[in-house]
Amino acid sequence: MKLETEIKKPSHQSEPDYVTGKKDEIKSYGFECTDCGADINIDFQRQIKYNWTGNTDLISESERTELKKYYGIGLSEKSHDGGYPVFDKIVCKTCGEEYLTYCGVREFSNSAYSIHVQEIQKIK
Numbered sequence: 001m002k003l004e005t006e007i008k009k010p011s012h013q014s015e016p017d018y019v020t021g022k023k024d025e026i027k028s029y030g031f032e033c034t035d036c037g038a039d040i041n042i043d044f045q046r047q048i049k050y051n052w053t054g055n056t057d058l059i060s061e062s063e064r065t066e067l068k069k070y071y072g073i074g075l076s077e078k079s080h081d082g083g084y085p086v087f088d089k090i091v092c093k094t095c096g097e098e099y100l101t102y103c104g105v106r107e108f109s110n111s112a113y114s115i116h117v118q119e120i121q122k123i124k
Helices: 044-050 063-070
Strands: 003-008 026-031 037-045 083-092 098-109 113-121
Touching: 003 026, 037 044, 037 083, 037 098, 044 098, 044 113, 063 083, 063 098
Parallel strands: none
Antiparallel strands: 003 113, 026 037, 083 098, 098 113
């Protein structure tokens, strides 16, 4: 996997993109494909599902290790926002371009989560 174009950069200071139980609770984070302009979504429930492993089934263990090093995630296993990092790959359904997503998932109460979309990068 080769990181190419950074679409969203990691931040220490931002409001969560998702919070369990929020009145206007949204189910996904949307962005546009850089090649064809199609809408692409990061499914928040998928990020929560893989909260404890740190990567989805589309990211290998070696890629996860590489990404943790790249983003400076150390022994504490914490993302930039203080949650647990979850890495995923998303493919544009229109043109097939691939994107890496890095989200910080924090369980602030029993089965209640906040999610920060930390970074989105186009990959090859």
